[in-house]
Amino acid sequence: MPVVLRHHHKLELNRVEYEGAITVAELRALADFQAASPTWLTYDSLNLVLPGANFDSIELAKLDALYDHYKKLFAPLNFVILRRSAWICQSPAAVAHVDHWLGGRDTKAGMSSDVRWFDTFAEAGEWLVLNPAAAASLQSGEGFVDIFRLTASAPARPAEAHA
Numbered sequence: 001m002p003v004v005l006r007h008h009h010k011l012e013l014n015r016v017e018y019e020g021a022i023t024v025a026e027l028r029a030l031a032d033f034q035a036a037s038p039t040w041l042t043y044d045s046l047n048l049v050l051p052g053a054n055f056d057s058i059e060l061a062k063l064d065a066l067y068d069h070y071k072k073l074f075a076p077l078n079f080v081i082l083r084r085s086a087w088i089c090q091s092p093a094a095v096a097h098v099d100h101w102l103g104g105r106d107t108k109a110g111m112s113s114d115v116r117w118f119d120t121f122a123e124a125g126e127w128l129v130l131n132p133a134a135a136a137s138l139q140s141g142e143g144f145v146d147i148f149r150l151t152a153s154a155p156a157r158p159a160e161a162h163a
Helices: 024-036 060-074 092-102 107-111 121-127 132-140
Strands: 003-008 013-018 044-049 083-089 113-118 145-150
Touching: 003 024, 024 060, 024 145, 060 092, 083 092, 083 121, 092 113, 113 121, 121 132
Parallel strands: 013 044, 044 083, 083 113
Antiparallel strands: 003 013, 003 145
C-alpha cells in the first residue's frame, strides 16, 4: 500500500497509484469510494503500478469478481465518448496481475472504456491526447491533487479538500 486516486483539474484526468503489497480489501475500498462518488469514474485515467508494488495476496478469481463489480458501477453511467484508461506497470512482480486485469476483456461494451497498457509515460500521454507539457505531468505527478488515499497509517478516506 498505499492506493491513491489523484485528479488533475485542468487535464480532466485521474491518476491512480498502487504501491507496495496491495490487498483485495484495498482495491475494494477504492471501488467503494468510486461507487459512492461515481463522478471520479467518468474521467480518463492513468493507472500507475509503482516499482516494488505487488498483488501477490490476490487470487486471480478475486480480481475477476472485482472486475465484475466495476462493470456494475459503470453500467448506469451515460458516456458520450469512450473513457480512456492507460496503464503503466513499473513492477515486474505485478505484471501477471495487471496482465490478467487487462487481458481479453470487452471494456468498451461493458464499461464504455478503452483500456491499454503502455511502457512509457510518453506513449500513454500521446494516447491520452495530451500535449508534451501536459504529458510530462503524468510522470512527475505535478498538478494532481489527492482525492482518495488509503495507507497503512491512515484508513481509506477521501482527501479533505474533496470530502
